[in-house]
Amino acid sequence: MTVVGRRSFTSIDWISRAVGEHLGFSPWTTITQQRIDDFAEATGDHQWIHVDPVRAAASPFGSTIAHGYLTLSLVSTFIEQVVDFGESTTRINYGAERTRFPAPVPVGSRLRGGVEITALDPTTQGHRLQVRVTVEIEGQDKPACVTDMVILLVP
Numbered sequence: 722m723t724v725v726g727r728r729s730f731t732s733i734d735w736i737s738r739a740v741g742e743h744l745g746f747s748p749w750t751t752i753t754q755q756r757i758d759d760f761a762e763a764t765g766d767h768q769w770i771h772v773d774p775v776r777a778a779a780s781p782f783g784s785t786i787a788h789g790y791l792t793l794s795l796v797s798t799f800i801e802q803v804v805d806f807g808e809s810t811t812r813i814n815y816g817a818e819r820t821r822f823p824a825p826v827p828v829g830s831r832l833r834g835g836v837e838i839t840a841l842d843p844t845t846q847g848h849r850l851q852v853r854v855t856v857e858i859e860g861q862d863k864p865a866c867v868t869d870m871v872i873l874l875v876p
Contacts, residue, residue: 729805733848733874736806739838747802749831749859750795752787757828760791774828787826792866793817796854799834806874810847815871818851824863831859839869847875 728744730736754774761767769776770786777785797814806812826832833856840851849871856866 727805731807737841740841743837745803747799747834749833752826752830754828757787760788782825785828789822792826800836803836811875813873815873818869820868822866824865826865833857850874
């Protein structure tokens with residue numbers, strides 16, 4: 722399943738009709754060593770499996786691998802590439818209900834996010850939206866990450 726372009730929602734009513742629907746996939750993005758190194762620098766996580774290509778080559782992975790949280794950090798971008806919630810709604814990252822990292826992401830891998838709306842509930846501030854994002858690794862059976870993101874939609 723591939724969606725060309727972004728899925729646009731002009732109202733909460735339209736979003737509510739999409740609950741349970743897979744909305745499509747983001748474009749593929751390549752995980753380079755530079756991106757991994759930049760993430761390590763930004764977070765202070767310089768574990769060798771991420772930043773030492775020579776040592777990592779001798780590991781069971783055969784190369785460096787991306788930080789799990791680097792993969793997770795791409796989820797917001799993947800959602801934005803698939804879904805347009807419109808300018809009338811402010812979106813606030815409210816957290817995640819559940820996040821798993823079933824497979825490592827070797828350097829050079831290409832990732833994309835599949836997006837599904839799983840719940841929409843009214844709150845006193847607006848609406849609480851739950852979006853499941855499955856981050857796929859090109860050519861792999863297991864996903865890199867599956868997470869249920871929670872977004873607060875404020876009118």
